Amino acid sequence: MPKSSENLKVAVLxxxxxxxxxVSLLSGQTITASLQEAGFNVVVSDITPEDTRILDDTxxxxxxxxxxxxxxxxGGVQSLLEERGLAFTGSGAAASRxxxxxxxxxxxxxxxxxxxxxxxxxxxxxxxxxxxxxxxxFSTRLVVKPARQGSSVGVEMAEGFAAAAAKAMQCYKxxxxxxxxxxxxxxxxxxxxxxxxxxxxxxxxxxxxxxDYHAKYIADTTEYLFDxxxxxxxxxxxxxxALACFNALGCRHLSRVDFILTDDGVPYVLEINTLPGFxxxxxxxxxxxxxxxxxxxxxRRIALAAWNDRPARKTSCARTL
Numbered sequence: 239m240p241k242s243s244e245n246l247k248v249a250v251l252x253x254x255x256x257x258x259x260x261v262s263l264l265s266g267q268t269i270t271a272s273l274q275e276a277g278f279n280v281v282v283s284d285i286t287p288e289d290t291r292i293l294d295d296t297x298x299x300x301x302x303x304x305x306x307x308x309x310x311x312x313g314g315v316q317s318l319l320e321e322r323g324l325a326f327t328g329s330g331a332a333a334s335r336x337x338x339x340x341x342x343x344x345x346x347x348x349x350x351x352x353x354x355x356x357x358x359x360x361x362x363x364x365x366x367x368x369x370x371x372x373x374x375x376f377s378t379r380l381v382v383k384p385a386r387q388g389s390s391v392g393v394e395m396a397e398g399f400a401a402a403a404a405k406a407m408q409c410y411k412x413x414x415x416x417x418x419x420x421x422x423x424x425x426x427x428x429x430x431x432x433x434x435x436x437x438x439x440x441x442x443x444x445x446x447x448x449x450d451y452h453a454k455y456i457a458d459t460t461e462y463l464f465d466x467x468x469x470x471x472x473x474x475x476x477x478x479x480a481l482a483c484f485n486a487l488g489c490r491h492l493s494r495v496d497f498i499l500t501d502d503g504v505p506y507v508l509e510i511n512t513l514p515g516f517x518x519x520x521x522x523x524x525x526x527x528x529x530x531x532x533x534x535x536x537x538r539r540i541a542l543a544a545w546n547d548r549p550a551r552k553t554s555c556a557r558t559l
Contacts, residue, residue, distance in 0.1 A: 246299040248273055248541055249292055251315065253284035256307025257391045265516040266304040268523075269537055272516075273302065276538040285315065293322060300544045301326040302537070303513055311513050312338040312386060325548035327540050329512045333488040337512045341385045341417055343487060350486040352479050353506045355381075355498075357419040360410045369403035369418065379421040382406045384413035395421070424500040427467075429480035430514065430522040431493045432536065433543050436477035437525035441466040462521065464528050467499070476505045483510050491543050494522050 250273070252266025253259055266282060273280045283292035287309055292298070301319060303326055309315055313335035319326045329337065336342045344354050358372040373380070380402040384392040392413050396402035402418050409416040426444075430437035443461040467473050480495040487510065494514040497505040514522040516533070526536040 245279070246541065246545060247279040247281070247297055248300045248302050249295070249298045250280060250282045250302045250304055251285045251292070252282065252304040253286070254305040254307065254310045254315075255286050256305075256310060257387065258306035258310075261515055261517060262304055262306045262310065264518075265306070265520070268516040268518075268520075268533065269302055269304050272534040272537040273541065275534040276541075278538070278541065287314065290318060293318060293324065299325065300541050300548075302541055302544070303328045304516065306513060306515065307387065307391070311511070320549075323549045325544050327491050327544040329487070329489040329491070329493070333490070334512050337487050337489065337493075337510050338386050339415075340383055340509055341415065343483075343510060346486045347483050347507050350482045352482055352486075353504055355419045355422050355506050355508075357417045359417050360406050360415070364407070364410075366400070366403040366407055369406055370399040373399045373402065373418065376420045381419045381421050382409050383417055383419060384409055385415035385417060387413060392416075422498040422500060422506045424498040424506075425466075426496070427476065427499050427505070428494055428496045428521050428525075429477055430525040431480060431484050431489075431495065432522070432526065432531075433491060433539060434481070434484075436480050437522070438464055438528045439467060439473060439476060440464060440521050440525055440528075442521075460519075462524060469503070472503055479505055479507065483507055490547065491540055492522065 250266050250270045252262045254262055270280050270282050285292055301324055303310065305315060311334055313331040316331035316334050320331055336346060341359055348354050356376060360369065378398050380396045382394045382396055382402060382405045392409060394405050396405050406416055406418050426442045428440050428442065441463045443463060445459040476497065483495050484493050489512055492514065494511045496508040498508060499505050514520060516523055523533045523536060
């Protein structure tokens, strides 16, 4: 029987190996329930690089990625899916790798005309002294970030060049490549993107000094507000810049772009998340609901986009649909 949106079988891939494993499992639960409510035949797999047996199941039509961090957003699982010619949600391997790397993505954002914070990259030959020299001319409030981690894992604030350099050296030892950014004072906002359309802007107001992992996934005191930007032209500009980031990396299906909006109305991009969460605290589903798209319908649209973008099967490995 020919496949249609009514009889697709979807495998939700969650868990993985990254520091965000528990968040991924929660996202997987939400996506699974939503796809089932939308009428799909759904199976769930806790996939790891050592156990990819689910990818051998030829009854699966679409793989819905609920993975975060390493192996999930860094292009690892995407490479496996592409090699096998399988349909999956989210960006391809190349776009995922570039988006997951804060250093590479900043280069692409700047080339696309999107404002980025001044920053220095920690090199293998750097010492605390050389980093302090590199920071000459920066403001003294700084942010140290691993290049390839999500959900604010490893991100630290620093006051003064010496403190920032010390934290950066420790970050480099712990996580590998990292950077030091000039702190941008302003309002933290985020723009979800689904199938090439920007969703309503959310302003994030954390009670903590920094919107860290705890504030994102555990605390119930963080506020998520809509319609706090009343200038329609500015709203349009921010959404346009979010789409510019999405397109600069060649992303597809879904993403979330985070910005700091300064008091004088300049949106500085922080990063793009190519597989945003689907937990109770997650912002993409929240923005979709604001736009009139309940989570089951959101997941349905994303799964169908992946099915419609599925690669052509080679004759030798084709199966009857």
